[in-house]
Amino acid sequence: MIKASIIGATGYAGTELARLLKHHPGVEIKYLASKSYAGKEFGELYPNHSCEDFVLSNIEIEKICKASDIVFTALPHGISSETVIQLNEYDIKIVDLSGDFRYNDEVLYEKWYKVKHPSPSLMKSAVYGLSELYKENIKTSKIVGNPGCFTTCGIITLYPLIENDLIDHETIVYDAKSGVTGAGRGLSNALHFCEVESNFKAYKIANHRHTSEIEEKISIAANESVYISFTPHLLPTKRGILGTIYANLKDGVTAEDIQKAFVEKYNNQPFIKLLGENKTPELKHVVGSNSLITGFVVDKRLNRLIIVSVIDNLLKGAAGQAVQNMNIMFDLDETTGLNTDGWYL
Numbered sequence: 001m002i003k004a005s006i007i008g009a010t011g012y013a014g015t016e017l018a019r020l021l022k023h024h025p026g027v028e029i030k031y032l033a034s035k036s037y038a039g040k041e042f043g044e045l046y047p048n049h050s051c052e053d054f055v056l057s058n059i060e061i062e063k064i065c066k067a068s069d070i071v072f073t074a075l076p077h078g079i080s081s082e083t084v085i086q087l088n089e090y091d092i093k094i095v096d097l098s099g100d101f102r103y104n105d106e107v108l109y110e111k112w113y114k115v116k117h118p119s120p121s122l123m124k125s126a127v128y129g130l131s132e133l134y135k136e137n138i139k140t141s142k143i144v145g146n147p148g149c150f151t152t153c154g155i156i157t158l159y160p161l162i163e164n165d166l167i168d169h170e171t172i173v174y175d176a177k178s179g180v181t182g183a184g185r186g187l188s189n190a191l192h193f194c195e196v197e198s199n200f201k202a203y204k205i206a207n208h209r210h211t212s213e214i215e216e217k218i219s220i221a222a223n224e225s226v227y228i229s230f231t232p233h234l235l236p237t238k239r240g241i242l243g244t245i246y247a248n249l250k251d252g253v254t255a256e257d258i259q260k261a262f263v264e265k266y267n268n269q270p271f272i273k274l275l276g277e278n279k280t281p282e283l284k285h286v287v288g289s290n291s292l293i294t295g296f297v298v299d300k301r302l303n304r305l306i307i308v309s310v311i312d313n314l315l316k317g318a319a320g321q322a323v324q325n326m327n328i329m330f331d332l333d334e335t336t337g338l339n340t341d342g343w344y345l
Ligand SMILES: NC(=O)c1ccc[n+]([C@@H]2O[C@H](COP(=O)([O-])OP(=O)(O)OC[C@H]3O[C@@H](n4cnc5c(N)ncnc54)[C@H](OP(=O)(O)O)[C@@H]3O)[C@@H](O)[C@H]2O)c1
Pocket: 007, 008, 009, 010, 011, 012, 013, 014, 033, 034, 035, 036, 037, 074, 075, 076, 077, 079, 097, 098, 099, 147, 148, 149, 181, 182, 183, 184, 185, 186, 313, 314, 317, 318
């Protein structure tokens, strides 16, 4: 059995992770750690959760590490990097769900997160945990920087198109909609029920941090700098991301070329479902599962590709992908403990 612990277990991502690990046939949970709720039963925060009888522990790094093979950190950025630096002293694997270990370039991180990274060298040693694209590196990594939710949806969709030089890099627009859990459990005026219910709005236009994470990874695929227009929107739902990506096709590129690129990249990937041309997915198809579903339309009138992809932000966009990465790190079948089908209703 893999001995696993979570630091930041009470947040939305940590709570989903605890649920997945509790049901995972190859995992024994050792510690669920919290700063604010240490000493309380998990069930006091989340009654009827599969971990309700667990007593939340303090964040005692040595105690947690000595009992664990892997520690997940589901903490705000900045706090995560300080925590991971301490965890790294022990012979354990680490999966960090924050933005702190996702970048190759600390200057880019510091520009978009507006803080200095406390250990750029450790950040560089981490492997980017987009399971389908970096599997071989994830297998042998000590620290995985688990990707962001919008970025998972955006990069998986764009990568084969960029890699195969099918779209005009100057014209990429990523228009994404997320449920409210994407913002975490902390309170803010913009996330009150009365602000969100029956409402729909764009936010952080042209300055959302995930822009830089997507651009860094697709630029590597393109072998040149690629910049995108990214606009997130807040949906009046709890979970799920629907991303619509627009880009002009390079001359002569057909729908068959697009489908071929997707199939070659993702054919044997259990969590990627390709609908092909003229079929597009809906949030309901994916919420509750670790899958990404994608389909596309070619607007021949404008020679433009329009792709729609969906994920569950808390699963493929966070906790599910973290478990997928753990499975890869410990040489398990990567679907172990994870659903490929959504709840639907
Ligand atoms: N929500 C998503 O869809 C999503 C997707 C991908 C990645 N992420 C990333 O995952 C991380 C967690 O996100 P979340 O949505 O779960 O956030 P959240 O619901 O706000 O939870 C934050 C967690 O961090 C802990 N925490 C906050 N301040 C702390 C401090 N000073 N010291 C120690 N612990 C502290 C909280 O613990 P206590 O309250 O128990 O003290 C809580 O467990 C973030 O970095 C986020 O960017 C989230």
